[in-house]
Amino acid sequence: MSAQFVDSVMATVVARNPGETEFHQAVHEVAESVAVVIDKHPELAKAKIFERIVEPERQLMFRVPWMDDKGQVQVNRGFRVQFSSAIGPYKGGLRFHPSVYLGIIKFLGFEQVFKNALTTTAIGGGKGGSDFDPKAKSDNEVMRFCQSFMTELFRHVGPDTDVPAGDIGVGGREIGYMFGMYKKLTNTFTGVFTGKGLEYGGSLVRTEATGYGLVYFVSRILEARGMSWKGLKVVISGSGNVAIYAAQKAQQLGANVIALSDSNGYIVDPRGIKVDTVKRIKEVERGRIKEYAQEHSSAKYTEGWEGIWTTPCDVALPSATQNEIDEAAAKALVKNGCKAVGEGANMPSTPEAMKVFLDAGVSFAPAKAANAGGVATSALEMSQNSMRLSWPFEEVDARLKQIMDNIYDQCVQASEVYGAKGNLVIGANIAGFLKVAGAMMAQGLV
Ligand code: NDP
Ligand code: 2IT
Numbered sequence: 001m002s003a004q005f006v007d008s009v010m011a012t013v014v015a016r017n018p019g020e021t022e023f024h025q026a027v028h029e030v031a032e033s034v035a036v037v038i039d040k041h042p043e044l045a046k047a048k049i050f051e052r053i054v055e056p057e058r059q060l061m062f063r064v065p066w067m068d069d070k071g072q073v074q075v076n077r078g079f080r081v082q083f084s085s086a087i088g089p090y091k092g093g094l095r096f097h098p099s100v101y102l103g104i105i106k107f108l109g110f111e112q113v114f115k116n117a118l119t120t121t122a123i124g125g126g127k128g129g130s131d132f133d134p135k136a137k138s139d140n141e142v143m144r145f146c147q148s149f150m151t152e153l154f155r156h157v158g159p160d161t162d163v164p165a166g167d168i169g170v171g172g173r174e175i176g177y178m179f180g181m182y183k184k185l186t187n188t189f190t191g192v193f194t195g196k197g198l199e200y201g202g203s204l205v206r207t208e209a210t211g212y213g214l215v216y217f218v219s220r221i222l223e224a225r226g227m228s229w230k231g232l233k234v235v236i237s238g239s240g241n242v243a244i245y246a247a248q249k250a251q252q253l254g255a256n257v258i259a260l261s262d263s264n265g266y267i268v269d270p271r272g273i274k275v276d277t278v279k280r281i282k283e284v285e286r287g288r289i290k291e292y293a294q295e296h297s298s299a300k301y302t303e304g305w306e307g308i309w310t311t312p313c314d315v316a317l318p319s320a321t322q323n324e325i326d327e328a329a330a331k332a333l334v335k336n337g338c339k340a341v342g343e344g345a346n347m348p349s350t351p352e353a354m355k356v357f358l359d360a361g362v363s364f365a366p367a368k369a370a371n372a373g374g375v376a377t378s379a380l381e382m383s384q385n386s387m388r389l390s391w392p393f394e395e396v397d398a399r400l401k402q403i404m405d406n407i408y409d410q411c412v413q414a415s416e417v418y419g420a421k422g423n424l425v426i427g428a429n430i431a432g433f434l435k436v437a438g439a440m441m442a443q444g445l446v
Pocket of ligand 2: 093115194
């Protein structure tokens with residue numbers, strides 16, 4: 001029955017969404033996990049809950065024309081996929097990267113539905129973005145692009161409808177430009193975005209939240225095997241928002257973070273990465289990770305990002321992008337003694353890589369659970385905006401930690417109830433699914 005359910009769901013999803021391989025991959029993983037739940041609950045099968053969840057409520061694609069600094073007209077494509085409003089307004093980031101197409105936005109939107117359910121906050125799932133590449137663009141070009149993007153997106157979002165935030169290529173600068181145009185077009189000042197600047201409604205800790213939350217979650221999987229961060233060698237891929245603050249928190253807890261990367265290559269600094277240098281290079285100068293090795297002679301730079309997984313470590317935190325750890329990379333990590341993996345990025349491990357980790361007894365924290373701290377803190381930003389109040393750093397951080405603990409407990413519990421004790425991939429998928437399914441059942445066929 002289980003295999004039949006997965007096959008029949010996948011046949012429809014592949015036929016209906018041709019060529020969207022990342023979306024197929026994300027759906028397949030969840031379908032495999034929840035098949036046992038569908039078996040036990042004929043009412044969910046009858047209501048075709050899973051078949052409804054894999055079909056986004058609404059998908060928007062639009063033209064984004066803008067003028068570059070040379071006076072040339074440029075044309076990009078914009079996306080917003082409003083996946084599920086079962087438990088709250090659509091919520092999820094915007095990604096600006098040349099690799100963006102509908103299949104990427106749909107895989108991210110689909111993952112977001114279950115992740116957001118796990119946070120215990122009232123947010124549905126969505127995702128958006130563009131194939132625009134912010135790299136090497138001037139501030140003015142980025143502003144003109146963001147303004148053009150919003151002249152279409154503004155009519156589809158709103159503080160009680162759909163609340164975007166950042167993702168790859170979208171940080172505080174881009175959110176500011178988009179928020180400004182939204183405010184002007186609608187003549188409203190609302191919490192329509194999260195990840196806003198602190199001067200205009202942002203929340204303390206939102207910048208740090210995904211990386212900090214990841215480390216809080218991994219603390220629990222380490223504890224479960226009698227370990228702590230003290231003295232552990234940690235390798236983190238990426239050097240963006242998630243990677244930087246994961247590195248900072250892991251160091252605060254006593255770990256030795258030795259490697260970071262970007263899409264060109266990676267650095268290894270056995271004495272421990274100086275996070276302040278990385279923050280300046282990446283956040284202020286918008287430079288490359290290679291420059292770190294020019295400033296710190298203890299560090300070595302290697303061209304090509306894939307090699308980072310051959311660096312021996314105790315803990316790996318993939319925090320760059322999807323499918324960045326394949327089977328060979330996973331085997332290299334296991335062979336070199338890696339004991340725990342925490343996914344900061346969305347779907348960074350291929351299905352084959354995940355199997356290598358689980359078979360080898362590596363403690364594995366799946367993305368939907370482990371990186372949920374960012375969007376959870378976005379929900380806290382929405383709460384503060386609604387109250388027109390802002391909470392101190394310590395309060396938001398304490399709430400974030402509590403939420404990550406709660407997500408961990410939900411995943412462990414669901415894995416036990418459904419006969420997969422200790423498998424947090426299955427636990428996260430089932431716990432997230434049950435919440436969304438419950439809300440959909442209660443709301444009727446809509
Ligand atoms: P940033 O844009 O801040 O940083 C992305 C980092 O990953 C950069 O170092 C970038 O290098 C690297 N990278 C991006 N694409 C590739 C690629 N194809 N190959 C190798 N390296 C790559 O993004 P974030 O840190 O915000 O996001 C990182 C991951 O975390 C994504 O998967 C995102 O979906 C996920 N995530 C983000 C959250 C958030 O709150 N920001 C929340 C939850 C998950 P380069 O500069 O060379 O492109
Ligand atoms: O993947 C993610 O969870 C994010 N990019 C954060 C989304 C959000 O709305 O804060």
